[in-house]
Amino acid sequence: MNCLTLQFLFLPLPFFVTTVFSYLTVVSSFSTNIYCVLSAFVWCVYLQLNYPVLIAAIFICSIGGTFQYGFSISVMTSPSQFIKELVNKSCVERFDRILMDWEVSLIWSFTVSVFCIGGLLGSLIASSISSRFGRKRCLLLNNFWAILGAILMILSRTANSFEMIMVGRFLYGINAGIGLSAQAMYLTESAPKNLRAMVGVTIATALAIGKFCGQLLGIRELLGTEKSWPWLLGFNGFTALFQLCTLPLLPESPRFLLLERGDLQASEKAFRKLWGKKDHSKEVVEMLEEKAALQSIRSCSVLELFQNRTVRWQLLSIVIVFTSLQLCGINAVYFYSFDVFRAAGIQEHRLAYAALGTGLCELTTSIACSMIIESMGKKDLMFRGYIGMAASLGLLSVTVYFQKTVWWLPYCSMVLVFVFIFFFSSGPAATTIPLPGEILTQSFKSAGYTVGCTVNWTCLFVLGSLFPILVEHLGNFCFLIFLAVCLVCGFHVRFNMPETKDRTALEISAEFDRMHAKDKTSQKKNSSKICEIKAQETKL
Helix, strand or coil: CCHHHHHHHCCCCHHHHHHHHHHHHHHHCHHHHHHHHHHHHHHHHHHHHHHHHHHHHHHHHHHHHHHHHHHHHCCCCCCCCHHHHHHHHHHHHHHHCCCHHHHHHHHHHHHHHHHHHHHHHHHHHHHHHHHHHHHHHHHHHHHHHHHHHHHHHHHHHHCCCCHHHHHHHHHHHHHHHHHHHHHHHHHHCCCCCCHHHHHHHHHHHHHHHHHHHHHHHCCCCCCCCCCCCCHHHCHHHHHHHHHHHHHHHHCCCCHHHHCCCCCCHHHHHHHHHHHCCCCCCHHHHHHHHHHHHHHCCCCCCHHHHHHHHHHHHHHHHHHHHHHHHCCCCHHHHHHHHHHEEEECCCCCCHHHHHHHHHHHHHHHHHHHHHHHHHCCCCHHHHHHHHHHHHHHHHHHHHHHHCCCCCHHHHHHHHHHHHHHHHHHHHHHHHHHHHHHHHHHCHHHHHHHHHHHHHHHHHHHHHHHHHHHHHHHHHHHHHHHHHHHHHHHHHHHHHHCCCCCCCCCHHHHHHHHHHHCCHHHHHHHHHHHHHHHHHHHHCCC
């Protein structure tokens, strides 16, 4: 199974490395480009030969984790007309009444947005479930939400019930909310420190793959037909079944076993299974130091996280970056991309294929980012991503406004759409989701993911509710609101967050304290604290 997984992941390697080179041409010097592209090849070969089980763990966790989230977001576009027809048909048969257009639109909007309500509920219970049952068992149990939802989706047309689709979407939301947190915790806790950033990016990559698959399977040549659309909506159940059958082959998170269960022997066994013959003694020593530094390693609640002043800057950073992830304008750009494509001369029946291009752009950039993040660092990628997105939005608001008067501006708008998606997937999308697991110590991780994911789902629901109103009153100038959000988050990352590359949670915590110390004495104290931590690691 591991060899097949590796072949699946690395078969298109040359194309992805070409994308890496294109990215680096924008943000780095030529010599750095050559170095990073060669490093990408080295990293791929290194991972394939040295961490085959870890690669399998990434694939298995992703296919039942954020893949479900991304698939559920994009899959509703294709069968929308068929679902609306089912709504009307159900009401005619039950009540002998044809619904008005606004009534159908209201039911359709609720059917789409109920996914966010389920996601919010899932993110709220993810912390307690993952702490009580463990990361692995939490992921296993989470699959039953998706399987039950898929059964309802597949049977909805036969039962002539649009309510089954609503309930199915709600269950999919719970599955996505829990999976988003549990997958991020499992993978970041199972990866070596020098690979943690790359493994964190795969979480966003799986989400991008899910979006692209939802778009791809929804075309009329595959499952986007009147006959097959229930199977399209039920596809989540098959991926959940796959994870349910394969996840038991993997061990529990080693950090969870040691720091929360106190089982050193089981933790070392999990390390050996995930890392093979690689030396894990340094990782174990660092975890024991973290446990000793924190004295009590019990998982803290969300309320305790808010009350603890020592992590207030980490908490503020989590809230800002997760808020910006949804309010950065990516949904607005996708919304206006159809108008841009039409203005550029793409025929109506070919718009779905043009949309595949945007999904493919996000996917390939995310995969390319996973190859270079270890050499560039997360802070730089996130900062450059937000500044690039802000610049793209500013230009896009101008080109979309004048695209009907200047014949070549629609083509500029189309390029800017892809440039924006490129910066989004290489910056915020690649670095945000695993952030709580990197900047918080073990006792606060579960609560941190709960806060981040709750903010994410809340903003997604609010944006879905208010975005039509913004478009109606502001038109394409709604981009300026998202531009401001990008600038605020970008400068917060630049001046208020440390680099997390190759650092432990204790080092990052000390660096936060140093950056935000009010006096020079505190800064010197925190600087010496960082030096002590690094000196201890050097002795190992």
